Every structure is written in structure tokens, then in C-alpha cells.
Amino acid sequence: MFDALNFAVGEMNAAGGLLGREVKVVSFDTQSNMQLYAQYAQEAALKHKVAVVHGGITSASREIIRPVLGKYKTLYFYETPYEGGVCDRNVFADGTTPGHNTEVLVDHAVKTWGKKGYVLAADYNYGQITSEWVKKYAKERGGDVIGTEFFPIDATNFGSTISKIQAAKPDWILTVLVGGGPISFYRQFNAAGLSGKIPIASTTFGAGNEQMVLTPEESNGIVVAYNYLQDIDSLANKEFLTRFRAKFGADYPPVTDLTMSSYIGLLLWAAGVKKAGTIDRDKVIEALESGITVDGPSGKVSIDPQTHHCIFDVHLAKFKDKKTVILNTFPQRKPIDTAMVCDLKKNPRDAKQYVISVK
Amino acid sequence: MDLAILVGIDFVNGVATLALMSIGLAVVFGMMRIINLAHGEFMVMGSYSAAVAYHHNVNIWVAILIVPPIAVAVIGAIIERVIIRRLYGRMVETMLATWGLSLFIVGILTTIFGSHTEGVPAPLSGIKVGNYQTSGYSLFVILMSVVTIVGVYVVLRATRLGLLARGTMQNAEMAAALGVDTSRIYATTFAFGAGLAGLAGGILAPISGVFPSIGGSYIGRAFITVIGGGPAPLVGTVTASAMFGFVNQLATFLSNPVYGEVALLVAAVILIRLLPNGITGRYFRRAL
Numbered sequence: 100m101f102d103a104l105n106f107a108v109g110e111m112n113a114a115g116g117l118l119g120r121e122v123k124v125v126s127f128d129t130q131s132n133m134q135l136y137a138q139y140a141q142e143a144a145l146k147h148k149v150a151v152v153h154g155g156i157t158s159a160s161r162e163i164i165r166p167v168l169g170k171y172k173t174l175y176f177y178e179t180p181y182e183g184g185v186c187d188r189n190v191f192a193d194g195t196t197p198g199h200n201t202e203v204l205v206d207h208a209v210k211t212w213g214k215k216g217y218v219l220a221a222d223y224n225y226g227q228i229t230s231e232w233v234k235k236y237a238k239e240r241g242g243d244v245i246g247t248e249f250f251p252i253d254a255t256n257f258g259s260t261i262s263k264i265q266a267a268k269p270d271w272i273l274t275v276l277v278g279g280g281p282i283s284f285y286r287q288f289n290a291a292g293l294s295g296k297i298p299i300a301s302t303t304f305g306a307g308n309e310q311m312v313l314t315p316e317e318s319n320g321i322v323v324a325y326n327y328l329q330d331i332d333s334l335a336n337k338e339f340l341t342r343f344r345a346k347f348g349a350d351y352p353p354v355t356d357l358t359m360s361s362y363i364g365l366l367l368w369a370a371g372v373k374k375a376g377t378i379d380r381d382k383v384i385e386a387l388e389s390g391i392t393v394d395g396p397s398g399k400v401s402i403d404p405q406t407h408h409c410i411f412d413v414h415l416a417k418f419k420d421k422k423t424v425i426l427n428t429f430p431q432r433k434p435i436d437t438a439m440v441c442d443l444k445k446n447p448r449d450a451k452q453y454v455i456s457v458k
Numbered sequence: 459m460d461l462a463i464l465v466g467i468d469f470v471n472g473v474a475t476l477a478l479m480s481i482g483l484a485v486v487f488g489m490m491r492i493i494n495l496a497h498g499e500f501m502v503m504g505s506y507s508a509a510v511a512y513h514h515n516v517n518i519w520v521a522i523l524i525v526p527p528i529a530v531a532v533i534g535a536i537i538e539r540v541i542i543r544r545l546y547g548r549m550v551e552t553m554l555a556t557w558g559l560s561l562f563i564v565g566i567l568t569t570i571f572g573s574h575t576e577g578v579p580a581p582l583s584g585i586k587v588g589n590y591q592t593s594g595y596s597l598f599v600i601l602m603s604v605v606t607i608v609g610v611y612v613v614l615r616a617t618r619l620g621l622l623a624r625g626t627m628q629n630a631e632m633a634a635a636l637g638v639d640t641s642r643i644y645a646t647t648f649a650f651g652a653g654l655a656g657l658a659g660g661i662l663a664p665i666s667g668v669f670p671s672i673g674g675s676y677i678g679r680a681f682i683t684v685i686g687g688g689p690a691p692l693v694g695t696v697t698a699s700a701m702f703g704f705v706n707q708l709a710t711f712l713s714n715p716v717y718g719e720v721a722l723l724v725a726a727v728i729l730i731r732l733l734p735n736g737i738t739g740r741y742f743r744r745a746l
Contacts, residue, residue, distance in 0.1 A: 261713070
């Protein structure tokens with residue numbers, strides 16, 4: 100993600116900068132330490148007086164820096180897929196949320212595989228909230244989630260889970276797993292000879308290039324849905340990849356949805372600045388709220404003024420031999436989940452993350 | 459019936475995994491009274507050595523069974539010479555030193571391999587149990603766990619090295635007076651324990667992903683097992699693994715893995731409250 104951000108900045112500066120000024124990146128290595136996140140957010144806002152902050156991987160880190168940046172009136176872009184619900188005029192989120200991709204995945208699962216689903220999720224807010232969405236979407240389509248299991252992020256032994264899944268005999272499995280440990284789920288699932296017998300869809304698989312560690316047998320057939328996939332067949336994407344590979348080398352790992360989301364985030368901010376004609380925070384926010392649109396490698400991405408989340412294409416795809424084959428494209432999906440609770444046009448002073456009650 | 463067999467395999471596998479994780483730590487702690495907080499990282503180094511060997515086209519069985527114990531035993535011997543040797547008999551200092559060491563190893567591994575997940579594919583395919591499927595590899599883990607424990611027993615009981623080691627641990631001065639090079643025995647024992655940790659890391663590499671910080675998820679369970687087991691390294695590890703593994707799997711099966719971990723910890727707290735010296739502090743006291 101950091102490479103993508105720097106890449107975007109590099110391209111921008113090569114083209115003459117922004118408003119005639121060079122864009123400079125001040126970066127901090129937070130080592131995923133929450134205390135450092137808070138400290139560096141303050142430093143960025145007060146010492147370096149930056150125009151915008153891009154960053155924060157987990158929801159926990161976002162919720163730490165969000166109030167800090169709000170307090171010091173520094174614009175903040177959050178670019179990871181997350182559970183949805185952040186409603187803050189100072190924050191723009193361009194990652195996928197359950198409203199974007201989970202509905203697409205559940206729809207595919209119920210229609211092509213059958214009614215009975217089984218959910219495996221990471222035991223924290225992203226997993227918990229997303230699994231609620233899976234239940235809701237499945238029910239709306241006449242399906243049912245017959246089992247849900249939560250795992251600690253470092254869980255590595257899925258043996259008893261695999262037995263339980265076999266006993267429950269679901270038509271499909273949906274994984275909302277996060278971190279390095281869950282790779283072992285796909286591995287153990289295949290080792291038990293179940294790959295291909297019970298189909299798997301995932302809201303997270305591939306975002307960390309999991310398919311590169313696994314063998315094709317272990318990852319073939321897993322269905323995912325993202326805004327960006329490296330295998331999108333468009334001219335804009337091909338050109339982007341050629342430039343990106345020229346800079347980082349041909350053996351750079353596949354560009355993921357997360358990486359692209361950092362790139363797009365910077366383009367969106369730049370578009371806002373250009374429109375506002377200044378880097379002044381309030382004016383840039385107003386410009387972004389006018390429904391700014393950029394055309395990137397993942398297609399058209401525009402900001403939804405009501406929620407400060409994004410409207411973009413979602414591609415449903417299936418893994419085959421470590422690559423994705425796109426099955427279907429759902430154009431211009433809106434952040435329908437966050438929109439249920441958040442209206443920044445009506446309540447511009449809102450600055451919290453809503454836990455959307457999924458009923 | 460088929461399902462019962464399947465679940466039975468899961469239970470035995472849970473116990474075997476726990477025993478495999480703990481045996482190296484148990485040998486070092488039980489014999490040398492050294493609390494090695496870097497045990498988890500020793501396992502991770504074993505996993506990485508297996509992954510590296512595998513990616514260099516070494517035969518998969520050699521990569522998970524031969525390379526890791528040798529690699530980690532060598533590293534263990536070096537660490538013993540540089541750090542541990544200076545701290546014998548000073549438990550708190552060894553804990554601090556090995557904790558520092560664990561952070562250092564995580565840092566080094568992150569620098570070399572990055573913080574993403576490496577992996578080794580499981581070499582055995584699934585096997586059928588009636589209408590169900592289970593992993594052939596989990597049977598292999600069970601087998602290897604038994605072989606390892608029997609192997610440790612044979613080394614300690616039937617070889618001259620094992621005899622010298624046990625003698626040195628019981629009374630180092632007497633052993634030295636009888637002409638045993640005790641510092642070499644200590645070094646060998648530590649390297650042996652490290653090698654066992656490496657072997658466990660190698661065997662578990664195809665099951666769990668390999669990434670620098672995964673040691674943290676091993677060390678807690680290994681420690682609880684060793685402390686719960688008490689002073690006798692072998693019998694203690696086997697009995698404590700059987701008990702904690704069973705409780706963990708039962709709770710996991712009835713609810714989910716989060717409660718499985720909780721149940722394991724609760725069982726450990728109750729056990730230590732009732733038997734402060736561990737299982738072998740009370741029962742099987744003369745066992746190995």
C-alpha cells in the first residue's frame with residue numbers, strides 16, 4: 100500500500116505536482132503499535148502540518164488516529180476494506196465494506212451453490228459485523244446460515260472446525276478470516292480432501308496474496324469480490340500495471356485490492372485539491388463532497404457525499420491457478436450499509452463509527 | 459459412527475500437537491531448570507528452515523523432518539555458548555535474556571523474510587472415513603508425536619549420553635568429580651531441546667502458516683503444558699498434553715475455538731491451584 104501511495108505521488112510530481120507544488124510524503128512506521136499510531140498522528144498533524152493523512156490498516160488503528168486528526172483538523176483517508184459505519188466529515192474511506200462485496204458474494208453462493216451456508220470469521224469487529232451481514236443477505240434470498248464460527252486472529256488449528264463443517268453438510272462456506280493464521284484453514288481444508296467438494300467464497304481471500312503461498316489445488320475455486328483485481332481486463336489497468344511493474348520490477352507480488360485502494364485514495368484527494376484550488380481542509384472537503392470522480396485502473400470511483408465512502412464497480416471472480424477469472428461485474432455499487440446510518444449532509448458534525456444493526 | 463472416528467482423530471491430534479510443541483521446552487526446563495521464553499521462536503525458525511529447504515527443491519520429507527531439527531539444534535548450541543551458559547542457575551536473568559532473544563529472532567526473521575506468510579503444502583492427501591474426509595497429515599502428526607516421545611525416552615534412558623545428562627542434572631558436582639564434562643553436557647542438552655523445538659516447527663509448518671510472530675501462539679500453550687506437567691519432562695508432557703488437549707478440543711467441539719482456548723487456560727489455572735508442582739510433582743514422581 101505504501102509503495103502504491105508513493106508511486107501515485109511520484110507520478111503526480113513527474114507531471115508537475117499539485118497546484119504547481121511538489122507533493123511530499125512524510126511517512127511513519129507504526130509497527131502496528133497503537134500507541135505509536137496515536138503519537139505519529141499527532142506528530143503528522145502538529146509538527147509536519149500535513150495536508151492529508153493516508154493510512155491505518157486495522158479498524159483499531161483507524162479509531163485511534165481518527166479522533167486525533169479530527170481534533171487537529173487534518174484531513175484523513177482510510178483505505179482498507181472494513182466493516183463499514185464510519186461517519187465523520189473529516190474522513191474519507193475508499194475501501195470495500197460489506198455493502199459493496201458481501202451481498203455480491205452471498206447472492207452468488209445462494210444462487211449457484213444452494214441455500215445452506217457456513218460462516219468462518221475472525222473474532223473481532225470486522226468478522227463479527229460482516230458475518231451478521233451474511234446472515235441477513237442469505238435470509239433475504241431464501242437461504243440460511245447453518246453455522247458460524249469465530250476464530251482468534253492467530254488461530255492455526257482448524258481440524259475440529261473442518262469436522263464440524265462436514266457434520267453440518269453446508270452447500271457453501273464463506274470465510275471472513277484475517278491475518279496469517281487462516282492460510283492454514285485453506286491448507287487443512289484441502290489436506291482433508293474437501294477442496295472442490297464444498298465451495299468457498301471469501302470477503303478477504305487474496306487481499307494479502309494468500310494464493311501465492313498456497314498451491315493451486317488449495318486455492319482453486321475460491322470466489323471473491325473486490326473493487327480491484329489485477330486480472331481486470333481494461334486498458335487503464337494494463338497501462339497502470341506496465342508503469343507499476345516498470346518501477347517495482349516484474350517479480351513484485353500481484354497488485355491487490357488494498358494496494359489499489361491506496362493508489363485511488365491519493366488520486367481522489369488530488370482531484371479534490373485540484374477542484375478546490377487549495378489544500379485548505381474545509382475547501383478540499385467541500386470539493387470532495389461535490390461527488391468527485393476519478394477514473395482509475397479499477398474503473399470509475401466516485402465519492403458518495405452522504406457517507407464519504409465510495410461508489411465503484413465490484414468484480415466477482417474465481418481463483419484459478421493463482422490468478423483470478425472474473426465471473427461478473429456489478430457496476431457502481433454504493434456503500435449501502437453505511438448509508439443506513441450515516442448522513443453527513445444532514446448531520447455534518449457527526450464524528451463516530453456506527454455499529455450498524457443488521458436486522 | 460464415522461463422525462465419532464473423525465472427532466476422535468481430532469482429539470488425538472490436538473493432544474499430539476500439544477505434546478510435540480512442548481517436548482523441547484520440557485526437556486530444557488525439566489532437565490536444566492531454564493525457562494526458555496524463545497522456545498516459540500525456535501519452533502518458528504524450524505518452520506522457516508523447512509520452508510526455505512522446500513522452496514530450494516529439497517524433498518518435502520527431508521525438509522520437514524531432517525533440516526529443521528539440525529538447523530535449530532546448531533543455532534541452539536550457538537545461543538547456549540553465547541548467552542545461556544553465562545546465566546546458569548539464575549532463573550530470572552535467563553527469562554529476561556531469552557525473552558530479549560525471542561524479540562531479536564522475530565526481528566531478524568521479519569527482516570529476512572518479511573512479515574507475510576510463507577508456507578509448505580501438506581504432503582499427504584485426504585483420507586476417507588465413511589462419508590467423511592479427514593487430513594492424512596493429521597494422522598502423520600500423531601505418529602510423529604509418538605515417535606518423538608519414544609525417541610526422547612530412548613535417548614535419555616538407553617544411551618550413555620542420556621545417562622550422563624540425567625546424572626549431571628541430578629548432581630552436577632558429583633558428575634564433574636567423576637570426570638564428566640558437565641558444561642558440554644549442558645550445551646548438548648540445550649541443543650537437543652532446541653532441535654526438538656525445530657522438529658516440532660518443521661512438522662507443524664504445513665498445517666499452520668509460517669510467519670515471524672506465530673511463535674507467540676505456540677509458546678503460551680507449550681508453557682502451560684510444561685508447567686502443568688511438572689518436573690518429569692516426558693511423563694509430565696504426555697499427561698498434561700492429554701489433559702489440556704482433551705479439554706481444549708472438547709470445548710472447541712462444543713462451542714468454538716475461542717472458548718477452546720479459554721477452557722484450556724481455565725483448566726490450567728485449576729490444575730496449578732490444586733497441584734502447584736504440576737502433575738508429576740504429585741503423581742509418577744519417580745518417572746522420567
